[in-house]
Amino acid sequence: MVPLRILFISPYIPSPIRVRPYNLIKHLAKRGHQITLLALIPPGEDTSSLDTLRSWCHSVETVVLPRWRTLWNTASAIPAGIPLQAAYSRSPEMAERIREIQKKATFDVVHIEHLRGSELSSAVNGIPIVFDSVDSITLLFEYVCTSGPNWKSRLMARLDLERTRRYEGNLLKRYPHVLVTSPKDRDALVKFSTVHNPQRFTVLPNGVDLEYFTPIDSPRETETVVFTGKMSYHANIAAALDVAKHVMPLVWRQFPQAHFVIAGKDPAPEIEALTDDDRIIVTGTVPDLRPYLAKATVSVSPMRYGVGIQNKILEAMAMGTPVITTSNALSSLQVTEGEELIIADTPQAVARHIIELFKDQSLAQRVGNAGRCYVETYHDWNVTAENLEAVYREVMPVKNGYYAKA
Numbered sequence: 409m410v411p412l413r414i415l416f417i418s419p420y421i422p423s424p425i426r427v428r429p430y431n432l433i434k435h436l437a438k439r440g441h442q443i444t445l446l447a448l449i450p451p452g453e454d455t456s457s458l459d460t461l462r463s464w465c466h467s468v469e470t471v472v473l474p475r476w477r478t479l480w481n482t483a484s485a486i487p488a489g490i491p492l493q494a495a496y497s498r499s500p501e502m503a504e505r506i507r508e509i510q511k512k513a514t515f516d517v518v519h520i521e522h523l524r525g526s527e528l529s530s531a532v533n534g535i536p537i538v539f540d541s542v543d544s545i546t547l548l549f550e551y552v553c554t555s556g557p558n559w560k561s562r563l564m565a566r567l568d569l570e571r572t573r574r575y576e577g578n579l580l581k582r583y584p585h586v587l588v589t590s591p592k593d594r595d596a597l598v599k600f601s602t603v604h605n606p607q608r609f610t611v612l613p614n615g616v617d618l619e620y621f622t623p624i625d626s627p628r629e630t631e632t633v634v635f636t637g638k639m640s641y642h643a644n645i646a647a648a649l650d651v652a653k654h655v656m657p658l659v660w661r662q663f664p665q666a667h668f669v670i671a672g673k674d675p676a677p678e679i680e681a682l683t684d685d686d687r688i689i690v691t692g693t694v695p696d697l698r699p700y701l702a703k704a705t706v707s708v709s710p711m712r713y714g715v716g717i718q719n720k721i722l723e724a725m726a727m728g729t730p731v732i733t734t735s736n737a738l739s740s741l742q743v744t745e746g747e748e749l750i751i752a753d754t755p756q757a758v759a760r761h762i763i764e765l766f767k768d769q770s771l772a773q774r775v776g777n778a779g780r781c782y783v784e785t786y787h788d789w790n791v792t793a794e795n796l797e798a799v800y801r802e803v804m805p806v807k808n809g810y811y812a813k814a
Contacts, residue, residue, distance in 0.1 A: 411440045412800055415515040415535070417506065418447040419497035419524035421470070423457035425638070425673070427719050428542060428589070428614055429521050430457065435615075435793035437464040444469075444513065446505060448497055448525075451475045469509070471502040490527075491572040493545055497524045503531035510535070517800045520583070523575075529582065536803040538796075539583040540612075544596040546573045555712045557646035557678075577602045580609075584803045587612045587796075590740035610799055613740070615789030616722040623728035623780060624702040631666040631766055633659070634704035634729075636697050636720045639690075640674035646712045650755065652682045655710070658759035660687070663766055671700040701727040705772060706765045709733040710758050722787050725749065725779030730772045732761050741786075748782040750775060 414436065422429035422445070437443055443465045449455060450473045462468045478496055485495030510533055518537045520529050523545050529537055549572055552565035579586050580603035587610050588594045598606045635651060637644040648670050656668050666687065670679060673693040682688045694700070701707060707724035711734055718740075724731050731749040745751045750765075752758040765772045 409797075409801075411442055412516045412797070412804075413514060414441055414443045414800070415506075415509070415518045415532075416443055416445045416465075416521070417518060417525055417528055417532075418445065418521040419528070420450055420521075421447050421453055421455055421457060422461060422521075423454060425454070428540070430461075431615060431617060431789045432519075432793060432796060433461065434464055435789045436796070438790075439793055439797065441797070442466045444509065444515070446471070446502070446509065448473045448499060448502055450497070451478060469505065471499060471505055473497060473499055473502075485571075489571055489574070491523065491545070491575050492568050493523045493572065494526050494575055498527050502528055506531035507533070516804055519800075523572075526575075526579075526582075536805060537583050538585045538587065538799055538803060539579060540587040541576070541579065541593070541597065542587075542589055544576060544588065544593040544600075546576050546600060547593060547596040551712075552642060555646065557642050557649060561642040573600055576600050580605060584608065585610065585799055587799065589614050592740060612792060612796055612799070613787060614719060614722065615787045615792040616719070616726045616783050618726060618784060618788060621698065621701075621723050621726035623776075624698070626702065628705055628729075628772075629667075629703045630705060630769075631663050632669060632704045632706075633666065633762060634669045634671060634700050634707050634724075635709065636700065636707070636723070637672045638674060639670060639672040639679050640676055643711055644672070645676050645679060647710055648679055648682075650710060650712065651708055651758070652685075652688055654755035655708070655758045655762070656688070658756065659762050659766075662763055666766070669700055669704065671697055697723065698727060701729050704729055706762055707731045708758060708762070709737070710752065710755075711736065721749070722783055725776075726783045726787075728773075728776040728780045730765055730775035731779060732758055732765075741782075743782060748775070748778045 418429050444467045445465045447470050449470050481495045481498045482492055485492050515535050518532050518535045520537055520539045522542050549565040549569045552561055556562040577600040580601055585608050591611055594609045594611050597609055635648050659666050669689045671691045675690050675692055680690055683690050701724050707729045709721050721731055732752050734753050735751050743749055750761050752761050
């Protein structure tokens with residue numbers, strides 16, 4: 409097929425942590441497409457992946473989003489009725505750069521990343537846009553309102569819920585096609601949408617880098633539980649606290665020396681406070697999560713709530729590490745409970761399965777191997793990029809002005 413010229417607009421720098429845009433760009437480039445990346449640099453953003461992105465892309469340009477601008481955007485969003493997530497990345501400088509680059513180059517399609525990037529689409533002129541919602545933020549806020557880890561997260565969700573629902577309800581008025589990572593998120597956006605056309609919402613699951621996350625031929629520690637993720641994110645905070653306070657005490661009754669490792673950047677104060685117990689290890693930022701997944705006996709991800717696909721689950725499965733998670737993860741995966749991963753919805757059930765895997769190494773190996781086979785079959789980024797390419801071609805205009813289906 410003819411390579412596409414893609415203008416990829418992101419409200420942050422794609423990176424191994426911003427796993428979805430990072431890998432979409434990587435694998436679209438491998439398929440021969442010409443990608444121009446325009447990305448904002450918000451306050452505190454890690455820019456270390458830019459050199460890698462430049463090696464993949466035809467062009468990479470960045471615009472700094474200063475702290476004063478984000479504060480102004482947030483303050484002005486409230487009277488305008490715009491969600492804080494959408495308003496955060498407003499940037500006249502970025503809008504002007506988008507207009508300038510369209511004058512200098514021709515593109516077949518524009519890819520807009522996340523609700524945070526949605527306001528930047530107003531600078532796009534005459535080029536079909538594919539909007540990657542990633543998740544339904546409305547659905548996420550509904551969960552946070554009832555299950556958030558603290559009153560601040562619950563209050564912020566309540567304040568922005570209705571604005572976000574209205575905004576997401578109008579996505580199909582702004583974009584010919586919208587992507588999400590899971591059927592649950594698609595169903596939520598279809599429900600909220602003011603335009604009844606479910607076919608314009610496409611589930612594009614996250615993949616996992618199967619070359620990077622691969623089993624390591626070394627012994628695992630016999631009594632180690634690991635939880636991975638960005639530890640300033642409220643859903644991860646809630647899950648890690650649940651494991652530390654309600655699951656591990658049950659495990660310690662039988663395995664008093666077992667360790668619980670929380671590996672991920674920016675741990676919140678309540679997470680750091682857990683290290684008062686020397687059996688709980690909080691790593692903070694680490695250069696590589698793979699050693700922690702490779703050493704662990706089991707990876708746990710008992711999320712109170714969540715949207716989309718949990719990358720931490722896919723990465724652990726790719727490493728051959730047995731995973732225990734909650735049943736709400738099943739709506740995003742095509743697994744058989746008890747084979748590729750283990751489902752447990754109460755602290756008692758999570759603890760029981762951890763103890764079972766501690767005692768039965770053959771079971772742990774069998775579940776880990778099945779998990780690896782699963783991600784190889786269903787979550788290869790090469791397949792995801794191929795499916796995204798098909799969406800691009802569907803929205804591309806043809807000479808008679810209609811959208812092409814090829």
